[in-house]
Amino acid sequence: MTVPAFSLRNAVRASAPLAGALLLVGCVTGSDIEGLHRHVGDVEKRVDALAKQSSSKEEVAKLNENLGKQVATLLRSNADLGAKFDELTRELQTLAGKLEDANRRLAQLSQQLAETQARLAAAAPPDAAALPTSEATPGTAPPVAPAPAVASAPPRGGAPSPADLYAQATADYQRGQFELAREGFEDYVERYGRTDLSDDAQYWAGESLLAQKKPREAIAAFEKLFKTWPESDKAPAAHLKKGVAHLDLGEKAQAIVQLQFVVHEYPSSDEAKSARQRLKALGSDSR
Structure with a gap:
């Protein structure tokens, strides 16, 4: 059983009157009393030390308790993290499986696209009989030279006026002189x-090249x-004729892409109607 420090201290202090009484009755000498006081002082010091030790033990116990609680919290946190x-x-395993499936589907689509392109490249371009004969392809009519409103003298140095140069190139095209027409239009x-x-x-420079069987230059x-x-209002016809030029080069896949572009960009135009017919003849749709 542990005696509280304050009880020990009080007991020591209570012995001081007893020492005085002993001195009065003459039973002990003054040096004995002095020694007793020193002894009492030593006992008080020991009591104070014991009190401090007791307080330290309580603090250590509290620290151990808090440390135990923190360890328990860390253990629970580790379990949650686990x-x-x-x-x-x-x-991650699920995502990896989905990614593997997506890669597999992508590989299948790539293979299908390669096979489709191979079939398109192997197919021969359609002949003229495959296209409707009741409709002329937009843009193939010869250009019409503008009539000058007022006659003007030619520029200095003998250079033709814009109207004269355009009219001459138009006349060359209408006569089938496509190289001369190309030079005139480019000039x-x-x-x-x-x-x-x-x-x-x-545009008519490109048509002149196409008429000369020069599809690459026409493009x-x-x-x-x-x-x-x-x-330009000639853009729909030019896109259509670019698709025709790809067909002349045997580039069927590029031609289909170009014709579909015409359908999507100019859906209400005559060029879109012609493009749909050509796509149908090529065995493709206009989507």
């Missing part, structure tokens, strides 16, 4: 590239039209 880690692992674009007929001249001419005059 459960979450397991859950994340399962989710017009180079000299008078800012007039209302500049984009028309560029380049149409591309120049798209780049220089993106809002």
Whole structure:
């Protein structure tokens, strides 16, 4: 049983009157009393030390208790983290499975696309009989030269006026002189590239090349039209004829893409109607 420190201290202090009484009756000497006081002081010091030790033990006990609670909390947190880690692992495994499925489907689609392109490349371009004969392809009619409103003198140095140059190129095209027509239309674009007929001249330069069985050069001419005059009213016909040029080159897949572009971008135009017919003849749809 542990005696409280304050009880021991009080007991020691209570012995002091007893020592005084002993001195009065003459039973002990003064040196004995002094020694007794020293002894009492030592006992008080020991009592104080014991009190401090007791307080320290209580603090240590409280620290141990708090530490135990913290350890228990950490253990619970570790358990929660472990459960979450397991859950994340399962989710990652599920995602990995889905990714593998997506890669497998992508590989299948790539193979199907390659097979489709191979079939398109192997197929021969359709002959003229495969297309409707009751409808002329838009843009194939010869250009019409504009009639000048007022006759004007030719520019200095003998250079033809814009109207004369365009009219001469148009006449060459109508006579089947497609190389001369190409040169005339390109000359017009180079000299008078800012007039209302500049984009028309560029378009007919491409048509002249197409008539000469030069589809690659015709595609380049149409591309120049798209780049220089993106809002030209000749753009639908030029896109259609670009698709025709790809067909002439045996590039059926590119032709289908170009014809579908015409249908999507200009759905109400005559060029879109012609493009749908050509796509149908090619065994493709207009989607």
